Amino acid sequence: MLPPTHALRSASTSPKMASTFFFLFLFSVKFLGTAEANPNYREALSKSLLFFEGQRSGRLPLDQRIIWRSNSGLSDGSSAHVDLTGGYYDAGDNVKFNFPMAFSTTMLSWGALEYGKRMGPELQNARVAIRWATDYLLKCARATPGKLYVGVGNPTADHRCWERPEDMDTPRSVYSVSPSNPGSDVAAETAAALAAASMVFRKADPKYSRLLLSTAKMVMQFAIQYKGSYSDSLASAVCPFYCSYSGYKDELMWGAAWLLRATNNPYYANFIKSLGGRDQPDIFSWDNKYAGAYVLLSRRALLNRDITFEPYKQAAENFICKILPHSPYSTTQYTQGGLMYKLPQSNLQYVTSITFLVTTYAKYMKSARRTFNCGNLVIVANSLISLSKRQVDYILGMNPLKMSYMVGFGPNFPRRIHHRGSSLPSLAARSKTLGCNGGFQSFYTQNPNPNILTGAIVGGPNENDGYPDQRDDYSHSEPATYINAAFVGPLSYFAASASSP
Incomplete structure (x- = not known):
């Protein structure tokens, strides 16, 4: 796992347009350099979804494509007399943390909703990846009345071992929240995931969609009625691994925003407004959802022309003004090679999540034919697309090291990722069980990983565009589901754009 450190105005006048073009010129000169051929976005999209098959827990299907993985966690939930098999391991470990898993599911679903028509045949693979998570989240929500299961596997014990998921002999402890031990953050994120997924399956599988939505409503009501942070309720079971550092108010807004989109029920709009003041983040992640909620809610102001959501549109634009490199309000650092740099721990998780928001907001702007201002700088949709493209291209190999940070993409990619199974x-190569300590010889070797986890995006380079490719350097070399999940949307956008005449 990856611990963290933690009114539209017209652009018609020539001085304002000049400032916009100047911004685009500076951005191109500083970050884009000489023109190069575009990476193969469609191949990257396919591989980004394939990665999720390598993270599967449970009994694997006959059409499993990452064939070096085998069944694992088949008794998950048995200690609580429930079936909690399935779902995903979050990163390079063998624990199922529902908080980041649900966020990954929400982001995959959002990508399918916004960009499904651009995905081509990969839309079906996206649905499969989403359903592998939602089948498990449904079990967690429906197994025991009044209780939401939020994770399987003792993280402290797991992190002392280096063993294949197929060999796990650490405790598969089961964790839950309830009215007496609340977890509004993990419950609201679970509701967001189920509500977003319900729209993905609305036409493809109406019965399943209805089950997802009814469960989302139930879990969201639990989150609202029994307020509290799951970090307080579960302590060392989730901290410091996936503490809810930002509190639970952002998840309540995020979950309600997704249920509002799924149902159009004014109850959720009123609840969102009752949450009061809006934080002004400059980050978006599995922990802090404010910026995502603002962009999602801004859709109602931009596309539906609902003026009651104007404050969220303004909050979304304030967020973007903190991201753009030449904005007078920017709080975002960029490396010499042009990569957004937020935090040293798994920086690419922030790059992919923020890139998703920037791309999606640009999409809304284009549909609404709007611009906005960061001070005296006029921002047009294409300036946001340029920033997004630079981040996507950097991750796929257009960077000072000429290294793709997606495993298996291009000729030069990380070979020693921090991932037990990889x-x-x-099992096919060595059927003998490797116990808790049996894998450390492989951990410390300088040899490349024997199994290619195709599509995995690692934590990424440091602030100087450097990447040592060391297995023990988890903050740079560990992949995670939430890095990939947020990348699917932008990849879909550019895959379709690149293939357009």
Whole structure:
């Protein structure tokens, strides 16, 4: 796992347009350099979704494409007399943390909703990736009345071992929240995931969609009625791994925003407004959802012309003004090679999540034919697309090291990723069980990982565009589901754009 450190105006006048073009010129000169051929976005999209098959827990299907993985966690939930098999391991470990898993599911679903028509045949693979998570989240929400299961596997014990998921012999402890031990953050994120997914399956599988939505409503009501942070309720079971550092108010807004989109029920709009003041973040992640909620809610102001959501549109634009490199309000650092740099721990998780928001807001702007201002700088949709493209291209290899940070994409990519299954011999190569300590020889070797986790995006380079490719350097070399999940949307956008005449 990856711990963290933690009114539209017209652009018609020539001085304002000049400032916009100047911004685009500076951006191109500083970050884009000489023109190069575009990466193969469609290949990257396909591989970004394939990665999720390598993270599967449970009994694997016959059409499993990452064939060095095998069944694992088949008794998950048995200690609580429930079936909690399935779902995803969050990163390079063998724990199922529902908080980041649900966020990954929400982002995959959002990508399918916004960009599904651009995905081509990969839309079906996106649905499969989403359903692998939602099948598990449904079990967690419906297994025991009044209780939401939020994780499987003792993280402290797991992190002392280096073993394949197929060999796990650490405790598969089960964790839950309830009225007496609340978890509004993890519950509201679970509701967001189920509500977003319900729209993905609305036409493809109406019965499943209805089940997802009814469960989302139930879980969201639990989050609202029994307020509290799951970090307080579960302590060392989730901290410091996935503490809810930002509190639970952002998840309440995020979950309600997704249920509002799924149902159009004014109850959720009124609840969102009752939450009061809006934070002004300059980050978006599995922990802090404010910026995502603002962009999602701004859709109602931009596309539906609902003026009651104007404050959220303004909050979304304030967020973007903190991201753009030449904005007078920017709080975002960029590396010499042009990569957005937020925090040293798994920086690419922030790059992919923020890139999703920037791309999606630009999409809304284009549909509404709007611009906005960061001070005296006029921002047009294409300036946001340029920033997004630079981040996507950097991750795919257009960077000072000429290294793709997506495993298996391009000729030069990370070979020693911090991932147990990838770094250890598969069952086919070595059927003998490797116990808790049996894999550390492989962990410390300088040899490349024997199994290619195709599509995995690692934590990424440091602030100087450097990447040592060391297995023990988890903050740079560990992949995670939430890095990939947010990348699917922008990849879909550019895959379709690149193939357009």
